[in-house]
Amino acid sequence: MFKMFRYGLVGCGWACLVHGALIHQYDLNGSFADNFGGSALVANGGSLGAGSYSFDFGQGLSLSNAGISAVYTIDMMITLDAACSSKYCKLIDFQDFANDSGLYTAPNNALNLFPVAIGPTVVGTSAARITFQRDAGGLGAAFLNGVQQFTYDDSATQQSVFSAANNIIRLLQDEGQQGNPGEHPKGTVDWIRIYSAAETPGNYVAGQGGAIPEPSTIALVLAGLVTIAGRRPRWTR
DSSP, X not given: OHHXXXXXXXXXXXXXXXXXXXXXXXXXXXXXXXXXXXXOOEESSOEEOSSOXXXXXXXXXXXXXXXXXXXXXXXXXXXXXXXXXXXOEEEEESSTTSSSOEEEEOTTSEEEEETTEEEEEEOOSSOEEEEEEEOTTSEEEEEETTXXXXXXXXXXXXXXXXXXXXXXXXXXXXXXXXXXXXXXXXXXXXXXXXESSXXXXXXXXXXXXXXXXXXXXXXXXXXXXXXXXXXXXXXXX
């Protein structure tokens, strides 16, 4: 039994400390880099500050080769400009601007998976945590500050699958070049996290705006686990 405990501790590594489904973490603290060493975000203009990325109409972010397609959770803390309180503002584009579908705030300022489902709650102009997920069966949900806004069934239409080249994810920008410049959002984003599973709010590692432990902290804890695992039990025969 001790051997199983020892190898279980050492073998699980990060998984014991950070939820295994979290694959990208962008803190946007003066850098577009992924804390886990994956692909960096690419900005289409905008301004990167010490603690957030600010974007104007027609700007925004993209991410290629993120390692997700049909099963994922995208979790981000954003503050939208008042302009998004009375018009469509696209937050997530799934298919590289091939069509008008996507996650928006609608003209009533509620979350809207166009044209499938819409939530009941105003997003507003304060910092808001917006979370969107999809599972392997095509079922998913959207959350605002941890509260579910709607569920959806995308098993037939596949519209929320990242199916374009390199599974590109486009965030906070609209297909303005295709005739809808008025649906670009404006605001700031504090952080973005991407999971390779359809996570529910209670499973989030980071919590409400919390931070994942720094790599140095992880290393120290893992070193402690290895030390513990290396000791022989007092009850050996």
